[in-house]
Amino acid sequence: MLLSSKNDSSPKFSLDVQHFLYGREYRAEELPFSEKVIKTHIKNGYVAIRPAVELLKENLLDLLTGRKKWQCRRCGNRDQEAFAVCTCARCRKKCVYCRHCLNMGIVRSCTKLVTWSGPAPKAWASVNSVARLCSWNGILSEEQTAAANALDQALAAGYSFLIWAVTGSGKTEIIYKAIERSLMQGHHILLATPRTDVVRELLPRIRSAFPSITVSGLYAGSDDNDPQAQLVISTAHQLIRFSDCFDCVFIDEVDAFPFHYDPMLEFAVRKAAKPGAPFGYLTATPPPGLRNAYLMGSLRGIKIARRYHGHPLPVPLFRWIGNWTRFIQHGQLPKTIHEWLMEKKKQGCQQFLFVPTVTLARELTEILQKEGFERTAGVHAEDPDRHTKVAAFREGKIRTLVTTTILERGVTVPGVEVAVLGADDPVFDACALVQIAGRVGRSPDYPEGDILFFHNGKTFAMVQARHQIEQMNKEGGF
Amino acid sequence: MSGSHCLFCRAEKREPLTFLSLLSPDTSTGFCLSCQEQLERIDPLYSCRLCGRDLHSLEPAFVHDQICHDCIRWKQSGRNGLYGRNYAIYSYNGFIKEVMTMFKFRGDAILADGFEKELKKAYSRIIDHRLRFRFLNLRSGGEYEAIVPIPLSRERLVERGFNQAELLARKLGQPIVDALIREKNEQKQSKKNRRERLLMRETPFHLKNDQVRIVTGKKILLVDDLYTTGATMRLAATAITAAHPKQIDSLTLIHG
């Protein structure tokens, strides 16, 4: 359908194309419209088109060495190792393609990305509302209330805001006030997170807090894809399909390990947001850029140094265990670990054992089962039985869970204790260790518990993590 | 595009440090140890002499003289023609299925590099074997003279961007002869009933006119990613047979 605007001399555009493309970005081959229709829209300035994989602006050194550097305009990838060349049957040339976002459909150097550049659809700008939208009626602590107000005021004034909150500070409810105000202004809101788990956990909570709002949850395999939703909760990967869409953005990075600081999240979120949209950052371990901006005063923000239950964060203890992987390879359990596990078994505690690799998780699980810790299971991010094992752990059927990754946030098993085996491994940077330590003592009934770093030589990351936790406790008045 | 990360899972490749690896660290593109372990290599000494499948996983009742029951059925059908046998490197399993999904359907063409070493190794093992047993069968011994990848239809090729069989064939390090054309056979096939299709009266493959000369009187090795029922190979062989090659065998990355 072609729409004619009031001024008859001005060009026309199709409502279908507008609705399909507005706020989105597609590969040209994904469009359900004819090439002719799209070309007319491009000519009249309603649709923009650009190559998906482009050469980065070359610096002098690259020019001298003749080295080419690529970037993916869809996912922001600039890691040259994540590009590859293939003889392309479409353009009959050698094409460079991005390996980083293959799961969203391949983009090659001959692929075109298409976005809407005309006016917003009328239905999109929904009417302002004066009725209350948030039906959550829990009570915020004093600190949470202060943070909620400060966040709301900053975002309302168009400023980005950092909530630097310790793990277990209960921060989801802190953003409700700002969300409600933004929705009342007819805004479209994005809640972005690196983890599928978090999307799945937040979706029902947000839906029940905002019952009259359309909320959509996007993650790999989700079928919930309402393009007109007023509030979208999404993983970074799924955001790849958005462009210039949201008026206000929240990034929830707390407990993001092992996906924290994926540069793609940042890129995809920037692309999905409208220019100038304010950002609300929620994190326990702000990346250096955000932390410095906050400390220098160029980014507004607030620190929450206390958990909602008012107890301090458990501080990690370091235990040297020598070359422990040798033991594991020989099917043995290092003595120090055995002793700790025996003690925990007597006390009837449940524990997470973090290890650096999937292979180690498998081997350690076998050894533990052989050594009399029968109620042990191993789990990793791609484990198909992951949800069953986690459920069994939550029910207490499994006592010890060996894992390579932080499990979903819902797994706050009261009284759980944590050990990191090989805390000196480079996969455990300071942030990961802080977040892992943050699994302990979340429940008000069990605010304490062991957090042990078993290592073969202290690393800077371990010391940093312990320092950050002690610092937060100090700021929390302990 | 350096080789410090696994080509498939992108984990850092942590090879065990040995004296040799210290002297010449393996920086080639490839799969990490954990991915390699998940690939099920077929034991060449105990694989079907005709289709190359791993015989360890078959009931002994289904194997006669190191030939599997499927191949016996093919033999009895009398439809093998000039087609000799297939060689395969890996058995089909959940892991290689994932790798092939990334490779073929998501378009991650560079994954072919990860199989380069094994493809080359398999090829020289085959040639070695053929040279050694040359005296037994003069007609079919020795090197292959033309390596022909199984093509995709034009439509499929454009959709996918590349032909996975050709990428794998190129890794053998031998010249490739792009001798075949594949028709877009969907409608054509659907008009026939199942029995007709199984009888394979008609092949979707055609020999390119200008390639007839290259194929005539030659020993041909067809290359594909997967050998399943063996029908594709025999259909391709039928198309080539018109040009009177000396012999047609095939090599696939996977049997399953």
Ligand SMILES: [Zn+2]
């Ligand atoms: Zn990309």
Ligand SMILES: [Zn+2]
């Ligand atoms: Zn191309």
Ligand SMILES: [Zn+2]
């Ligand atoms: Zn790997």
Ligand SMILES: [Zn+2]
């Ligand atoms: Zn066989």
